[in-house]
Amino acid sequence: MFIVQIAAFLILLLVLAWKCRVELVEAIPVGCSLLIFMLYVLSFFRALSVSDIICCAGIALAAVFFFRQQKETRREILEFVKEELLRPGTLTAFFMIIAVTICVSGKVVSWWDDYNFWATDVKALFYLDGFAGKYTNVAAEFGDYPPGTQMLKWWFLHFSPVEFKEGLMFAGYYFMNLAFLFPVLKIIKKRNIFQMAAGAAGLWLFPAVAETFWCNGCCADLTMAVVYGAFLTSVVDRKDHSRWFYYGRQALFLMVLVLCKNTGFIWAAFGLLFDYGYHLLMHREEGRSRGIKVEEAENRRADRRALFVVTLMPVISLGSWLSFCLLNRRVAKLTGAAVKMAAGEMNLPAYQEEMVRAFFEAFLKWPLHKWKTIAIDLSPLGLYLLLLVFVFLLYKFQISDKRKTCYVGGFLAVSGAVFYSINLLSHLTIFAVETQYLQPFGMASSIERYGAPFTIGSLYLIAFCVMQGKRPALGAAVCMAFILLTTDYESAYKGLAGYREAAQEEMARRQELVDAGARDFLVRTGAGEKESIGRVLYLRDASDVSWVRNTYIGFEAAPVSVMYGNVDAGTLTEQDILNAIKEAHAGFLYVDQLKGEGKDVFDALTGGDEFEYGRLYQVVENADGQVCLADAQAAVSN
Numbered sequence: 014m015f016i017v018q019i020a021a022f023l024i025l026l027l028v029l030a031w032k033c034r035v036e037l038v039e040a041i042p043v044g045c046s047l048l049i050f051m052l053y054v055l056s057f058f059r060a061l062s063v064s065d066i067i068c069c070a071g072i073a074l075a076a077v078f079f080f081r082q083q084k085e086t087r088r089e090i091l092e093f094v095k096e097e098l099l100r101p102g103t104l105t106a107f108f109m110i111i112a113v114t115i116c117v118s119g120k121v122v123s124w125w126d127d128y129n130f131w132a133t134d135v136k137a138l139f140y141l142d143g144f145a146g147k148y149t150n151v152a153a154e155f156g157d158y159p160p161g162t163q164m165l166k167w168w169f170l171h172f173s174p175v176e177f178k179e180g181l182m183f184a185g186y187y188f189m190n191l192a193f194l195f196p197v198l199k200i201i202k203k204r205n206i207f208q209m210a211a212g213a214a215g216l217w218l219f220p221a222v223a224e225t226f227w228c229n230g231c232c233a234d235l236t237m238a239v240v241y242g243a244f245l246t247s248v249v250d251r252k253d254h255s256r257w258f259y260y261g262r263q264a265l266f267l268m269v270l271v272l273c274k275n276t277g278f279i280w281a282a283f284g285l286l287f288d289y290g291y292h293l294l295m296h297r298e299e300g301r302s303r304g305i306k307v308e309e310a311e312n313r314r315a316d317r318r319a320l321f322v323v324t325l326m327p328v329i330s331l332g333s334w335l336s337f338c339l340l341n342r343r344v345a346k347l348t349g350a351a352v353k354m355a356a357g358e359m360n361l362p363a364y365q366e367e368m369v370r371a372f373f374e375a376f377l378k379w380p381l382h383k384w385k386t387i388a389i390d391l392s393p394l395g396l397y398l399l400l401l402v403f404v405f406l407l408y409k410f411q412i413s414d415k416r417k418t419c420y421v422g423g424f425l426a427v428s429g430a431v432f433y434s435i436n437l438l439s440h441l442t443i444f445a446v447e448t449q450y451l452q453p454f455g456m457a458s459s460i461e462r463y464g465a466p467f468t469i470g471s472l473y474l475i476a477f478c479v480m481q482g483k484r485p486a487l488g489a490a491v492c493m494a495f496i497l498l499t500t501d502y503e504s505a506y507k508g509l510a511g512y513r514e515a516a517q518e519e520m521a522r523r524q525e526l527v528d529a530g531a532r533d534f535l536v537r538t539g540a541g542e543k544e545s546i547g548r549v550l551y552l553r554d555a556s557d558v559s560w561v562r563n564t565y566i567g568f569e570a571a572p573v574s575v576m577y578g579n580v581d582a583g584t585l586t587e588q589d590i591l592n593a594i595k596e597a598h599a600g601f602l603y604v605d606q607l608k609g610e611g612k613d614v615f616d617a618l619t620g621g622d623e624f625e626y627g628r629l630y631q632v633v634e635n636a637d638g639q640v641c642l643a644d645a646q647a648a649v650s651n
Contacts, residue, residue: 546573
């Protein structure tokens with residue numbers, strides 16, 4: 014069905030381009046946003062595969078619409094389709110999608126955060142065909158993380174519906190990032206292989222100027238960055254766009270932004286402030302130049318109504334997810350930490366001074382990425398100041414007028430200062446126990462990653478303005494020169510092709526960490542199947558503590574939800590077991606061989622049957638309200 018899915022998506026893009034009178038590369042991020050929300054809604058009903066039927070219906074409707082048109086209209090549509098498909102920007106985008114998908118086909122999960130959530134969650138999504146129910150989601154410590162970036166990963170994974178292929182997951186992730194960058198490819202005017210190759214290379218290298226975590230894993234911060242940047246450019250890019258497309262695109266981008274990550278609402282707020290200020294500035298300029306007429310007053314009212322809708326839509330988008338999390342008791346440990354901090358219940362470590370020192374040293378001196386560039390290794394402060402210099406140069410070279418320059422420069426200066434203050438505060442509170450940030454190297458990595466929406470988003474906005482000037486080709490050349498001088502080539506290469514040796518090492522590491530006992534657990538719980546038995550409490554001996562191994566097991570076990578515990582058989586009581594089961598909200602129990610005598614405690618819960626280590630038991634409540642363990646192995650096997 015992958016051909017049907019791709020064909021339907023291409024038709025959607027062509028319809029958007031035809032109806033809105035925009036180039037196909039401009040329609041790609043809009044089409045991706047619509048696809049994300051279709052899959053998002055289906056996920057609530059565990060019906061992601063229904064998208065196959067929807068795509069078939071969409072193709073059929075498009076065919077009926079086409080053949081019902083007048084002959085002249087059909088000819089006009091075909092000419093439009095031919096023109097759009099053969100545009101150099103479109104060809105470059107299609108080439109990049111195919112090339113990246115092929116290049117990353119052998120990529121495997123290796124980044125710690127992917128094991129913790131981003132890959133484990135999408136693996137469960139793939140097998141369950143949607144969101145897990147109450148107390149059955151994998152990666153329970155990250156339960157309220159939004160699923161926006163997961164949707165397109167699933168879409169690519171669905172191209173191989175029988176087998177979970179990690180390479181397709183990464184292809185979907187990279188596609189989402191590139192999709193929101195593709196509109197800049199409209200700068201390419203000729204089907205020249207060298208220009209098209211340069212455009213593709215520049216697009217791939219651009220994020221590595223200021224953020225390289227995306228090259229190793231599925232870093233949602235980079236996705237937030239390109240969506241935020243696309244939103245900022247959509248605000249200033251009103252020329253030749255209808256009101257429906259202009260505001261509709263903004264609303265969709267903000268709806269996606271808040272579903273990328275928990276911090277997406279911060280960048281949505283920044284984006285809305287930029288939007289409000291820009292509209293106020295533009296209306297004032299129009300009023301001074303033409304005076305306020307009846308038609309102009311009506312346009313202003315229409316703009317205000319549209320802005321209200323743009324503001325409302327991300328609230329609805331995020332509200333729908335938070336409501337689902339509330340109903341299904343999904344919460345992240347960082348959310349809990351933030352709540353405790355707000356309530357004054359969080360005991361903070363006494364090394365805040367060291368954290369502040371590390372932050373300022375990293376902000377002032379340390380480069381944004383660890384690998385050397387060929388020319389300029391920018392620090393966070395260096396890039397922050399350079400952004401303001403770039404804005405000034407927009408005015409200096411008459412690309413932007415004085416008022417717009419002052420507004421954009423002021424917004425970037427203030428939003429950057431506010432964000433970096435929030436970033437410092439988060440390290441002093443929510444991330445206070447993360448001791449790796451006490452060193453400038455670790456802190457620089459954190460600033461790089463969490464600052465990506467500001468740095469990449471701001472660079473995106475400035476690059477767009479530069480390429481919209483009187484000499485767009487020269488502007489594109491200047492942007493390309495900046496990228497080539499400041500980007501992290503090594504990380505960009507590793508993300509695309511240089512990962513292969515590391516992938517083999519990672520697979521060997523998985524085999525080592527997921528030991529014989531864990532592999533037996535995975536078999537008995539039916540891990541990697543189309544259905545999940547629910548949540549399992551997995552107990553091992555107190556001498557066998559390994560949270561790293563647990564994280565790897567969690568990835569391998571998906572879509573089965575696993576909670577972990579380590580117990581001492583010598584001191585364990587029946588109530589301890591019942592408390593552990595209750596706290597984990599587990600429907601099943603699995604216990605590895607424990608040291609010492611203590612199995613009789615478990616025997617007391619099996620209703621007289623002998624308890625066996627290495628066997629799966631279901632947690633059931635009898636008629637008297639007592640909890641007992643029943644052999645569940647036969648049920649799972651069936």
